[in-house]
Amino acid sequence: MAEDTISAVTTALGEGAVGIVRISGPKALAVGETLFKAASGKALGAYPVNTLAYGHVYDTDGSLVDEVLAVYMRAPRSYTAEDVVEIQCHGGVQPLQKILQLTFAAGARPAEAGEFTKRAFLNGRIDLTQAEAVMDIIRSRSEASLKLAARQQQGQLAGELRSLRKQLVDIVVNLEAVIDYPEEDIEDVTYGRVQESLSTVCSGIEHLLAHAHTGKILREGLRTAIVGRPNVGKSSLLNALLREERAIVSQYAGTTRDVIEEQLLLDGVPLVLADTAGIRATDDFVEKIGVEKSRQLLADSELVICVIDGSDGLTDEDEAILEAAAGKPCVVIVNKSDLPQQVDLAQLRERFGADKVMTLSAKTLVGIEAFTAWLKSYVYGSKGTLGDGAYIQNARQERLLREALAGLQDAEFAAQDYLPYDCIVIDVRSAIDLLGEITGDTVQDEIINEIFERFCIGK
Structure with missing residues (x-):
């Protein structure tokens, strides 16, 4: 969990019926209660969580800013898995910007691009493929692209990748058992069984890569x-x-x-x-x-x-x-x-x-x-419609999958040539890390920052 509290306008700038200011972090409720005064006279935190409260936002000098609705969402049951307060006001530029400035005065800082979704990822509510799918939903160009992004946001691609990764982990565990305890007769681990297991995973990756252009085109x-x-x-x-x-x-x-x-x-x-x-x-x-x-x-x-x-x-x-x-x-x-x-x-x-x-x-x-x-x-493909399977979303995911496939094919060749198990383990471990980079399980901080910098402010 982050130690600071952030806020941003989460709706598109311009004139509209409703605009939303989101506050997320440990001081979200305190910041929200500084601005918002319920018509009932109760504090926002006194309302049941996830309940809209009617009231007004007041400036620091006590003057009225806008008539609003406010809701408090307690961690971890929120978009960011942190305490979140959202204030729904009239959707004009002035009321939104004024309320946003008041959140800063109350102790929040401006959210960076994609920081709400980044916190959802870092707090474990979603993985990296789901985070990337959020922007795909926003930028959807067709009903098919929206459908695909929504499926990815629900974790379909991540589920496929974690299944493949689990199979690779099982291979490594079995091989390292043989390496560490050579005196034990572990009959289940043979070069033939290793080749068979690697071939199964390679086929799964090849299936995902075969549809890579579909996801990219729709996106x-x-x-x-x-x-x-x-x-x-x-x-x-x-x-x-x-x-x-x-x-x-x-x-x-x-x-x-x-x-x-x-x-x-x-x-x-x-x-x-x-x-x-x-x-x-x-x-x-x-x-x-x-x-x-x-x-x-x-x-x-x-x-x-x-x-x-x-x-x-x-x-x-x-x-x-x-x-x-x-x-x-x-x-x-x-x-x-x-x-x-x-x-x-x-x-x-x-x-x-x-x-x-x-x-x-x-x-x-x-x-x-x-x-x-x-x-x-x-x-x-031949059916002419979007299938039910998982699809790669972008070039980053495709590149990592191709690198993982190349490494696993090297491991297959090593097993065919009866090379030491240590050589096979090195390639399989590398593939495990590459698949983890797609879901975010093993990704480096600079890659995470680069991905979320492409998001819009407020998301």
Whole structure:
């Protein structure tokens, strides 16, 4: 438990019906009672815990600040697992800031970014994956991302990781028993059994990593670039997906000269969608800048939509763009399917895969549904929907899991080669620590601080 008391506004700044000032720490009740005077005349601490009390907040000179409701939550049954007082006032900037300043005058200090959630973690109420899920809930871009974040906040991912970690601890315990008592005949511990146990844990980690991109996409959005040579219908496709005339469309090549970026939900999938300038050789100075931006965006994007004019056949420029996108996750859209076709679809599907080449008409919208279905299968897998299992939330968790998997695979190889048990234990212990870093069981202080600094003030 922290020895100091903190306070902050926990609702968004601006005008609203209600605003909340939260106070947390050992002096929370004393600070709250200094400000709040119940209409009944009773002290806030005299009310049953978790009960709203009606009254007013007064300034240090006795003048009225606002009509409010206040609630006292006694440790450990609060968000931070500390004593907490929350004051609900009218949601204007002035009453909130005035009440906040009065909490400081009464002995609280300003809360740092994410400090309430950090205290909940340090006090053992939640683990690190649950803490990270709090911000994922706040920043959810879709119903699916909210559902996933809520499941993580309830501890689903942590439960999976602790199960894997427990299996590794059991391996270490058994191996160290053999190492410490070599004279004992411990038949259960053999190289074959060690390999089997390690293989089971590796499979569990690989399953989590297989869905890593899903959690990341739902959390951050899928950065998607629409690329192609001029006048193949890139802007028309953007407008078709947005269902609005966002980009200028004309029959003249080179209309789009800069990157147009939009965020949208396509059937529940959050996209950060960028329409780029047509990629081609040009002497036009402004267009040349746009082309360079397009090439950079192609390189940086997580998904590339290569648009081809199906009525015109493949050109050298098309081939160059397809070649540049070949090393990245991409889908080939053969546009203008409402016109007579010149493109050899069979050849394209042989090169990129039958499921990654599709025809559509950005003009008539025929084929948009098929593209949406493909996108959902790309994000969620073959079922096209969010599964019930645990998902990795961010790059930090993915990196630690990959490092743990690499170490356990080394341990498997060591067991296969009948190396001393000590060598196996070293790799397994390292994996245990790495999994502990994800949940916060073994994480270093500087990493904790770095994570919570990304939170908003008041959370």
